[in-house]
Amino acid sequence: MSRSPLCRPHEHRLSRRHFMGAGAATLGFGNMLRPVVAEDLRDKDRQVLCIWLDGGMSQLESWDPKPNTQFGGPFRAIPTSVPGIHVSELLPKTAQQMHHLAILRSVHTQDNSHSAGVARINRGDPKERGVVYPYLGSAVAKLMGPTKTGLPPYVWVKPGSGGFKTQDAGFLGPSYGALALGDAKPPANLLPHPSLTSADYQLRQELRTRFNERFGKRRFNNEMAADTSVYDIAQTLMRRMDLFDESKVPAKDVVRYGSHELGRHLLMGRRLIEAGVRFVKVNSYHWDSHGDHFNSSDCLHRQFDQPFAALIEDLADRSLLDNVLVIVLSEFGRTPRINSHCGRDHWPEAWSVAMAGCGIQRGAVVGATNALGTFVEGPEHDIGHLFHTWFQALGIPKEHMEYINQDQPLPVAHDDFSAISELLS
Amino acid sequence: MADKPQTDEPIAALTPQPIGKPIEYERMLWHARFSPDGQWLVAVGQDAKIVRWTVADPTEENGTGLTQGESLTGHNGWICGLAFHPKLSHLYTVDSWGQLACYPYSQPETSEPLWNHQSAHEGWIRTIAIHPTGTRVATGGNDGVVRIWSTVDGAPVSHWAHGSKVMSLAFTPDGKSLVSGDLFGIIRQWDLDTGKSIRELSAVPLYQKHYNQECGGVRRLVFSPQGDRLAATGQKEPKGGFATGTPCVIVFDWATGDVLREMVVGDQNDGFAYDAMFHSSGNVVACSSAFPRKGPFWLWHPESEQALLIDKKLSNGLSLSLHPDGRRLALLTSNAPNGNGRGLKDGEYPGGRSRIVLMQLST
Numbered sequence: 150m151s152r153s154p155l156c157r158p159h160e161h162r163l164s165r166r167h168f169m170g171a172g173a174a175t176l177g178f179g180n181m182l183r184p185v186v187a188e189d190l191r192d193k194d195r196q197v198l199c200i201w202l203d204g205g206m207s208q209l210e211s212w213d214p215k216p217n218t219q220f221g222g223p224f225r226a227i228p229t230s231v232p233g234i235h236v237s238e239l240l241p242k243t244a245q246q247m248h249h250l251a252i253l254r255s256v257h258t259q260d261n262s263h264s265a266g267v268a269r270i271n272r273g274d275p276k277e278r279g280v281v282y283p284y285l286g287s288a289v290a291k292l293m294g295p296t297k298t299g300l301p302p303y304v305w306v307k308p309g310s311g312g313f314k315t316q317d318a319g320f321l322g323p324s325y326g327a328l329a330l331g332d333a334k335p336p337a338n339l340l341p342h343p344s345l346t347s348a349d350y351q352l353r354q355e356l357r358t359r360f361n362e363r364f365g366k367r368r369f370n371n372e373m374a375a376d377t378s379v380y381d382i383a384q385t386l387m388r389r390m391d392l393f394d395e396s397k398v399p400a401k402d403v404v405r406y407g408s409h410e411l412g413r414h415l416l417m418g419r420r421l422i423e424a425g426v427r428f429v430k431v432n433s434y435h436w437d438s439h440g441d442h443f444n445s446s447d448c449l450h451r452q453f454d455q456p457f458a459a460l461i462e463d464l465a466d467r468s469l470l471d472n473v474l475v476i477v478l479s480e481f482g483r484t485p486r487i488n489s490h491c492g493r494d495h496w497p498e499a500w501s502v503a504m505a506g507c508g509i510q511r512g513a514v515v516g517a518t519n520a521l522g523t524f525v526e527g528p529e530h531d532i533g534h535l536f537h538t539w540f541q542a543l544g545i546p547k548e549h550m551e552y553i554n555q556d557q558p559l560p561v562a563h564d565d566f567s568a569i570s571e572l573l574s
Numbered sequence: 575m576a577d578k579p580q581t582d583e584p585i586a587a588l589t590p591q592p593i594g595k596p597i598e599y600e601r602m603l604w605h606a607r608f609s610p611d612g613q614w615l616v617a618v619g620q621d622a623k624i625v626r627w628t629v630a631d632p633t634e635e636n637g638t639g640l641t642q643g644e645s646l647t648g649h650n651g652w653i654c655g656l657a658f659h660p661k662l663s664h665l666y667t668v669d670s671w672g673q674l675a676c677y678p679y680s681q682p683e684t685s686e687p688l689w690n691h692q693s694a695h696e697g698w699i700r701t702i703a704i705h706p707t708g709t710r711v712a713t714g715g716n717d718g719v720v721r722i723w724s725t726v727d728g729a730p731v732s733h734w735a736h737g738s739k740v741m742s743l744a745f746t747p748d749g750k751s752l753v754s755g756d757l758f759g760i761i762r763q764w765d766l767d768t769g770k771s772i773r774e775l776s777a778v779p780l781y782q783k784h785y786n787q788e789c790g791g792v793r794r795l796v797f798s799p800q801g802d803r804l805a806a807t808g809q810k811e812p813k814g815g816f817a818t819g820t821p822c823v824i825v826f827d828w829a830t831g832d833v834l835r836e837m838v839v840g841d842q843n844d845g846f847a848y849d850a851m852f853h854s855s856g857n858v859v860a861c862s863s864a865f866p867r868k869g870p871f872w873l874w875h876p877e878s879e880q881a882l883l884i885d886k887k888l889s890n891g892l893s894l895s896l897h898p899d900g901r902r903l904a905l906l907t908s909n910a911p912n913g914n915g916r917g918l919k920d921g922e923y924p925g926g927r928s929r930i931v932l933m934q935l936s937t
Contacts, residue, residue, distance in 0.1 A: 216651065217622065219601070219925050223652040223670030223698055238697065261914040410786055435785040439912075440818035440845065444757075447698075447716065448788045486925055487602060487620070488912035489865050489890050490818050490845055495914035523923050 194296055195507050195543045197289055197428045198418050198460070199476045201271075202453065204263070204437030207483040207493055208522070210237045210446040212252045212501035215522040220485035223443055231512040239450035242458030248512040249461050249470060250505045251572055255516025257529035258481060258497040263437070266480035266497065272319070273536035275563045280554055281319035285536070288561060289428040290325045291552070292545055298425030300389065301382045305329040306414045306421070307432040311336055313379050320554050323375030327430065328382055332410075333417040335393045339386055354380075392424055406456040415456035419463055422473055436479065440490035461505055470506045474542055477503040485523050499525045502535060508542025508574055515571045533563025541568045587882065588857050588873050590903060590933040594637020599625065602926040605893040606906040609658050609665075609679070612898040615640060616665060616679060617906065618653035619928065624667060624677060629897070638932045644684045646677050655702035657711060659725060664688065666711045666725065668699035674713055676728060689728040695719060703743040703752070710766075712752055714740030720754050720764065732769050736762060741791045746828075747801035755792025755806055757781060775831050777824050780808030789817045790846075797828070798852040803876065804828050805858055807847040810838060821847035821862035821869060825876045835876040839884055844869045849893045854900060855937050857882065861891025861905060865912060871905060888931060896935075905931045 209215055214226040214237040226235040229247030236244050236252075243250075259274065260266035271284040283291065290302035304327065305314065311331030315323035330336070341350050357380070365373035391397060398416065406412040411433045418431040433453070438445040457477070464470045482500025483493035499518045505511070519526045540550060540562060552559045603619030608629065615627040624646035630639040651670035658665055663680035675690035699715040710731060714720045716739045722731040742755040751772075752764045759781035763773040782789040794807045804826045812819035821840040824833055839847070840862055846869075850860040858876060862869035871888035874881040890907040897903070910926025911917055917924070 219621070221651075223654070225651065225671050225697075433786070435787060438787075438817065440812075440816035440843070441789065444789070444791075445787050445817055449786065452786065484914070484917075486911060486917070486923070488926070489863060489869075489908050489910045490816060490912070491863075492816065492818075492912075494912060498916060521923075 194425075194472055195293070196296070196422055196426070196473045197285075197476065197539075197543070198422050198473060199285060199428070199430045199478060200415070200418075200453075200457065201430055201432045202436045202477065202479045203267070203432055203434045205479045205481045205483055205495060206436055206450075206453075206477075207438070207442065207446060208254070208496075208499070208501040208518075209483070209485065209493075210239055210443075210450055212236060212503055213254045213518055213522060214238075215485075215518075215520070218521055220487065220521055220523065222487070224446075234512070234514055237450065239446060240454045240458075242454050243461075246458050246461040246465075246505075249465050250503055251510045251513040251515065252501055252503050253515050253530060253535070253569065253572060254501045254518055255525045255528060255530050256482070256500045256502050256532075256535075257525050258500075258532055261481060261495040261497050263480060263495075266495070270478065270480050270532050271317070273562050274532045275560065276565070278557075278559055280557075280559065282559075283319040283321045283325060284317035284327075285539070286327055286428045286430050287318040287321055287325040288536075289543070291321050292540070292561065293427055293543065296425040296427050299385055300421075300424060300426045301328045301385065302427040303327045303430075304421055304426045304428070305430045305432065306333050306417050307430075308332060308410055308414075308434055313375075313382075315375060320559075321552070322371040324371070324378045326375065330417070333393075333414050335386060335390065336383070339383060340390070341387075389424065392420060402459075405459040407452070409452050411452050412456040415460050419460050422464075422469065423467075438483065439488065439492040439494055442483070442487070442490075442492040464506065472507050474506040474509065474539060475504060476539065485521060499523065504539075504572070506542075508544070510572055510574050513572070515569060530569055531563070531566060533566035534569050536562035537566055537568040538572050541573060587937065588853060588855050588859075589936050590871075590873075590883075590885075590888075591936065593902065593932040593934050594632055594639075596907075597627070597638060597640055597642075597930040597932070599928040599930070601928065602908055602910060603892070603906055603928040603930075604652065604654060605656055606904050606930050607656060607658065607893070607895040608897045608902075608904060609663075610660050610898060611663075614679060615895070615904055615930070616656060616658075617928075617930070618649075618656050618667060620652050620926075622649040622651060622653055622669060623647055624649070624653065624656070624665065624679070626679060640930075640932065643682055646679065646684055648675060648677075648687055648690070649673055651698075654698070654700055655713075657702045657704040659704065660706065660708045662708065664725065666702055666704060668694070668702045668713055668715075670698040672697055672699060672715070674699065674702070674711075674723065674728070676725070691723075691728055694721065694723075700739065700741045701743045703745055705745050705766075706747060706749045712743050712745070714743050714754055716740075718756075720752070722752075722766075734764060734769055734771070739791065741793055742795040742806075744795040744797055744804070747797050747799065753795055753804065755795050757788055757791040759790070759792060759808070761792060761795065761804075761806060773831065775804075775806075775826055777806040777808070779810050779836070780806065780822060780824065782810075782812050782819065784812045784817050787817055790819070793846055794849050796850055796852065799854070802828055803834065803852065805850045805852065805860075807850050807860065809846045811842070813842050816843050818843050818845040818864070820844060821860070823847050823850050823858060823860050823874075825858060835874070837872075837874045837876075837881065839872045839874070839881055840864070840870055841868060848891065851894050851896055853896070853935065859894055859903070861888070861894055861907075863890050863892055863908060866890060866909070892928075901935055903933045903935050905933060907931060 215221040229244040272282040315326035318325035406416040481497040601621040606617035627640040674694035675687040759778040761775040809819040873883040
């Protein structure tokens with residue numbers, strides 16, 4: 150039984166009879182009160198590929214077009230592979246993959262600033278409990294662990310520099326941070342110097358391990374564990390340098406995904422998923438189109454469309470969509486109003502999130518905005534709803550949706566919200 | 575830049591004075607132009623309507639002399655360009671869904687187009703220009719193609735691959751050539767007889783690769799009445815996430831292709847110089863758009879080192895049109911709220927509006 154004297158949020162939703170009866174009988178107190186055990190989920194091999202479009206993708210030029218309306222902009226809506234569902238003409242290739250996708254058009258979140266919005270969305274905006282919650286990638290790394298391949302559970306493909314990014318992990322501790330591959334390249338100086346023999350290398354590792362163990366004995370070991378895990382990751386990657394060998398990538402894939410940054414990075418994202426990384430995040434920056442938005446969109450949305458459609462097509466062809474959850478996410482959408490710079494500003498009021506893959510409906514649109522696209526019509530859905538939905542799609546049992554932080558039980562997602570059942574298959 | 579042109583003639587001052595109160599319109603417009611006979615002012619923009627005003631002399635009751643009539647409909651998306659036939663009362667318009675249409679515009683009641691092509695281009699048509707004789711109209715768009723059409727019936731005459739997004743077109747005043755400006759700041763001169771590209775001018779400072787965005791481009795091309803100079807408008811050096819830079823007009827010597835003057839007016843992030851025109855005084859008049867009181871209206875003679883007038887009160891300018899009398903100027907400005915989040919006004923979610931400022935030009 151847990152040593153924690155604190156009650157858990159989900160306990161408040163159970164009747165005592167339920168709690169003492171069916172719940173206790175089937176799970177036992179011990180199981181019910183334990184945090185989710187990553188090993189339980191490891192065999193399921195479910196994975197996540199999250200595409201983060203930093204700055205905010207316009208819902209009106211992508212998933213929720215409103216052509217010929219006041220705020221609809223210059224572009225047309227086009228039919229998709231699912232009769233009755235239309236997307237912006239800037240996503241022609243994605244439109245042909247719509248039968249694999251689900252679009253949530255009723256997203257309503259709380260922040261219209263980047264500084265707060267990025268973290269809030271990435272963390273699922275749980276209730277304030279005095280701790281810094283982990284980003285989705287770190288959460289999945291904690292809840293599900295690495296796959297059987299032993300590859301690092303959370304890999305972040307991003308423009309710019311790489312390294313081990315611990316800040317995503319929040320209270321989970323630095324071990325659950327992201328291994329960032331700057332410009333999809335391996336970490337610098339990953340391989341030992343050629344002059345070092347394998348025997349010498351082994352001796353050095355043993356010495357390092359002994360020093361670390363001694364150093365860590367009388368110290369708080371979170372950082373020590375992170376340090377050790379980074380070395381373990383490095384060892385694993387050294388055995389998988391083939392992942393970074395571009396000569397092994399078929400030329401036709403390079404063409405299909407595109408030679409631009411997002412194309413190259415999404416292709417790497419697919420390869421990391423195929424190799425067995427649990428959670429891959431692929432970032433694209435500079436979507437914050439306050440000025441000249443429609444020319445920007447014509448450029449950026451097409452840069453997204455090409456590799457995203459190729460990715461979905463590939464995952465579907467290889468039956469990986471049965472196991473891989475794909476998410477397209479930003480910190481918010483963009484204002485329906487077109488400003489004097491011919492731009493769109495920040496808009497958390499009514500925007501869209503697209504997803505595909507394991508546990509998710511295919512060829513579905515859930516939720517709606519009004520005719521002008523200004524506000525949600527019907528139920529609004531916050532990021533907390535989506536975290537519940539995604540955790541459920543990944544097979545994480547509802548009753549295990551909590552962390553234990555220094556004996557304090559914490560729900561993994563906003564405890565007032567629940568999964569959006571229409572999105573789940 | 576070419577050697578600075580020298581002249582002994584004093585440069586004429588040009589003073590704009592507003593006439594009456596600005597005309598308000600409830601949606602965002604892109605262009606407002608006087609008809610060749612000066613009897614109409616026509617505007618197009620984001621509501622896909624062709625908005626018309628009759629033009630008369632100002633009176634005490636009607637300070638501008640403009641009276642709004644019925645709008646013409648039939649377009650979709652945004653109407654992004656218009657061109658008047660020089661002699662007939664025909665108006666040619668293009669929209670962002672690829673439609674080219676020809677309307678009679680001078681009768682008060684609404685009318686169907688005389689002819690139209692729903693798919694004149696694949697997608698967004700950015701620009702339209704009419705030959706000085708009125709026999710041909712040229713269109714260009716995001717599909718990277720320049721198309722020439724008969725103004726009589728809309729029959730296609732020819733088409734040329736520019737190769738990248740065509741954002742601006744202009745016929746030379748002698749009617750022998752067409753010039754097209756693209757996203758990358760390349761200006762091509764096309765021989766109308768052969769259909770060949772015979773020269774390229776560089777307005778490359780108007781293009782920017784801003785992170786992963788392709789920005790800028792030649793937003794408008796305009797010849798001086800004598801045909802000796804060509805102005806290309808756009809922006810330079812965008813900063814930050816706005817992808818907008820400093821308004822800029824590049825003036826070329828058309829004979830040599832050399833740059834006479836690069837007119838950079840405004841602050842960083844002021845946005846684009848959207849329009850320019852050559853006044854008979856020799857001054858280039860330009861407008862630029864940004865947030866209120868930032869993108870200025872300006873006058874600059876290419877033979878002067880600096881702008882003669884920079885007026886931030888006449889900010890947010892999107893188009894300029896000189897009345898055939900040479901004394902009146904219509905400046906179209908936008909008045910669009912900006913800012914993150916709801917920004918409700920009296921419980922309503924406001925969109926952008928437009929304002930047309932009529933001005934008297936005196937030298």
